[in-house]
Amino acid sequence: MKNTKKVNRFRLDIWGIAGLVILITYLLFLVYPVGNILKQSFYTSELGFSIENFSKFFSMSYYSDTLFNSFKVSITATFFALIIGILLAYLFAMFDFKGKKFLRILIIIASMSAPFIGAYSWILLLGRSGVITSFLSRIFGFQMPDIYGFSGIVLVFTLQLFPLIFLYINGAFKSIDQSILEAAEGMGVTGISRFFKVVLPLLMPTVLAGALLVFMRAFSDFGTPMLIGEGYRTFPVLIYTEFISEVGGDAAFASALAVIAIVIALSIFMLQQVVSLRFAFSMNALHPVRTKKVTGIKKVLVYVASYGIVFTAVLPQLYLVYTSFQNTSGMVFQSGYSLDSYLEAFSRMGNSIFNTVRIPFFAIILVILFAVFISYLAVRRRNAVTSTIDSLSMIPYIVPGTVLGIAYLTSYNTGIGGSGILSITGTTMILVISFAVRRLPYTIRSSVASLHQISPSIEEAAQSLGSSKLNTFFRITVPMMMPGIIAGAILSWITMISELSTSILLYTVNTRTVTVAIYTEVIRGNYGIAAALSTILMIFTVLSLLLFMKVSGKDEISL
């Protein structure tokens, strides 16, 4: 009897130890760097505690205007993304037309690419010497409106982000029952009026969730405004340039900006939580909405709208694939086609391609490992420590990538507290950890969801059959969670390989990823290499997506 008790305690310790290890990891790689930024923003060695950095930001319109600009582009882009995304999802759900599966895959691909690559391609298409611009002016003498600045950023964000809205709403349509639409029709509410009075209110919780995600992405994206914004500076651009300016950069001021960014993100997140609570209700569709056949002019409109939107969304990607085969000389595309860009990309940027596989690979292993343990602890062994871990793990969800990058750079430059311990700046490790920490929330959510699907009685059944708790965890629980985790991990993987805002701050020549390489090549004007690398990245993304579909057995993605 005494013996069993001892074993018992030891087993409990394993979960306790796992919890503590995870907690310490989060303290080291999340609480410490974010706390460090907070400290830096308020505390200077000369002045001690002061709010000077903040008053500098708010008192000078040169700085504070960027915040206003950010809100302006993010709100406008969210608005347009909502309109296009909802429209497209509505067409998909209500009407019968060919090629839906193909279009859906294209939409997913469009949503998975790095926004700044879209920006760069749109410059090639609609910029001052873009193909479409010069085509229109040569043939029609038509002058395209300027794509740089506000309108260009909004265009790129909208086209980049409406696929997310589409995927969200598309999923939500599945929970609307056909009978609800028929009931509305029975009461004489049809067509547009039915959409606004019945369908849209039912979609509202999803619309809000999607809008938040899109707004946050737009608000924290830094590559797009950097490339296409020209004089139009947004907040993430300001944070980046203040930190990496030629004159050494003002880390304290950049930290203050980072703190402002966190506060804004947090407020929007909480606002969304409050608002979505009001709209929350649950639906369950026995008979999903049936698509209708359309004819005549309506049919033409449906095809034009759906194919037109999707084509516009993938156009930048397609154009980059095309230019990757063109002969180039710097920024100028020459006549004739060859694989020169690819050869050059491999010879000069070969290590970045390798890094794009290597760094996310290590990160994804960490992500899976942590996600399995965190979700298990949070769901099955709830206590003070595991709840703290659960809340901590969600923080990176709302902290912009640039902010985390700055936090990591300033915190680990000379090790923790300047001690030399964990002075990992410039190493592969810092990139691996930053990727893992940023993408963990997604995989944790998906593993928590799959764990909730597993009835505790399955674990109890294993125990009653003589299996110890640890054995049950590895033999029963983890294998049952695996499909969900792998699916979530592949999605995390895709977002990692197209990540820019953190890696642009943390990379060195040896740890440069493809996205960083594309960005630097675009800045340097090596358009051929950039196009070739973009194509390679796209191939990675498509392959990963195919893998995801095979693993999850679905041709859909829920976010």
Next chain:
Amino acid sequence: MTLIKIEHAKKVFDNTVVIPDLNITIKEGALFTLLGPSGCGKTTLLRMIAGFNSIEGGDFSFNEKRINDQEPSRRNIGMVFQNYAIFPHLTVRENVEFGLKQRKLDKKIIRERAEKYLKLIQMEKFMDRKPEQLSGGQQQRVALARALAINPDVLLMDEPLSNLDAKLRIDMRKAIREIQREVGITTVYVTHDQEEAMAISDQIAVMKDGIVQQVGSPKSLYHRPSNEFVASFIGRTNMLNAELKHNEEGIAELHLQNDFTIPYPKLNHLDDQQVRISIRPEDFIRIEDTTSVDTFKVRIEDSVYLGLNTEYVVSLTDKHHIQVTEESSFDEDLNVGDRVHLTINTNKINVYCADGLTNLSEVK
């Protein structure tokens, strides 16, 4: 075979006492059912025996060996769950072998034992299938084989049939009963379905609010329920207020409120008092020739024809409604508003004291 003894069991959830003080002894090889409405603590008690719920007080023992502090995995129990709890990523065979593998048995023995139990539940044809290809009933059979394959000391079943449809439930309870007899294992069975409990059990403990109301065979629970709760929970019954009085000859009589009087010499030894009488619907007898028997008049308010029986709701002269069941016949022709005469099969009634907590017919 294992004797289960539970003494002064206590269970507290978040400062609420769910089971205050419970004592049960379960004989070797018996199929013992915990029966009660939802929230009565029956599943809680079963999970305390299994080890999935903590025990706040008392002693649980298998054959005099205290198990309170043992891990569930070391109690050598077989458990069958309401939702089957089949491992979905393992085949039927692997499910049954799972427990055997934990015991580090020889591979050949594992295979043989798994096959033996799969044959017992007639699932040997489906050995290599994944659970998702099985129906609910088949999954529950596999769960039973998996639980039995490890030769457990006790078998615990938590509402194993309530996710199955009505017809399958009856087949399965027969199968469970047969297999349990064949294996001869002490079994604790939890259900809220009194018919299922009656059909399957050697002994039933009727529970309410964490307290055992009565332990007994299905027959004794039905015919001699020890209190008003058991009387109305097992089967259906009419509870009527009455007065116990002795006539001039000292014979006890029950005076119903409609002035009908039942001579009840069994209770001669008691003082005059208010009582509650439980009369099952089938213990009212319709009398057409009223000359030889004492009867009382009722009016038919409603009737439901159920094939074997016809159920009537009738009103007494004191306006009380009671339920009466009669075997149906082709010639029966009683309509709402008809007046008929009834008498009572006094052998089968139960008399309780006014608070309904004690069966006076039982008191010797």
